Amino acid sequence: MAERNILAYFNTVEQAEVIANRIKDLGITDVQIDRIHKFSEGTADHLMNPLTGQIGSLADLTLGSGGGGAGPLMAADTSASGMSDGGGTAASGRDILLAAIVDESQFEQLRQEIRAQDGLI
Numbered sequence: 533m534a535e536r537n538i539l540a541y542f543n544t545v546e547q548a549e550v551i552a553n554r555i556k557d558l559g560i561t562d563v564q565i566d567r568i569h570k571f572s573e574g575t576a577d578h579l580m581n582p583l584t585g586q587i588g589s590l591a592d593l594t595l596g597s598g599g600g601g602a603g604p605l606m607a608a609d610t611s612a613s614g615m616s617d618g619g620g621t622a623a624s625g626r627d628i629l630l631a632a633i634v635d636e637s638q639f640e641q642l643r644q645e646i647r648a649q650d651g652l653i
Contacts, residue, residue: 533635533636533637534635534636535633535634535635535636536633536634536635536636536639537631537632537633538555538630538631538632538633538634538639538642538643538646538653539629539630539631539653540629540630540646540651540652540653541626541627541628541629541630541651541652541653542626542628542629542630542649542650542651542652543625543626543627543628543650544628545565545567545628547628547649547650547651548565548628548629548630548649548651549565550649551630551642551645551646551649551651552565552630552632554642554645555632555634555642558634558638558642560632560633560634560635562632562633563630563631563632564630564631564632565628565629565630565631566628566629566631567627567628567629568627568628568629569627626651626652630646630651
C-alpha cells in the first residue's frame with residue numbers, strides 16, 4: 533500500500549500529542565514530536581547562574597550562541613531581546629513538529645484532525 537508523510541506544526545506539545553495518540557490508535561507506532569529552533573541549541577540551555585557565568589554577549593545569554601562568529605547576528609534577532617511581535621516566527625509560533633508515515637487511506641482523515649487541533653500541515 534502507498535504511504536504518505538505527515539509533517540505537522542503545532543503551537544503546543546499538547547496539541548501534537550493529541551494527534552500522536554490518534555495516529556498510534558490507528559496502529560502506527562513510528563511517530564515523533566520535536567521542538568524546532570531557528571538557531572541550534574547552545575550554552576544558554578546549560579547556564580547555571582548567568583550573573584557569575586562568562587557571558588560574552590546578549591546572544592550567549594538568550595540564545596546560547598556558544599561561539600563568537602554568529603553571536604552578533606543572533607543578538608540582532610527579535611528572539612534575543614524578547615521583543616518579538618508574535619508574527620508566527622519560531623519565537624512565538626508553531627515550533628512543535630510532529631512527523632509520521634501513515635497509510636494513504638488514513639491521510640485525509642488525519643489531515644482534518646490536525647487542522648481541528650490548529651495544526652499546520
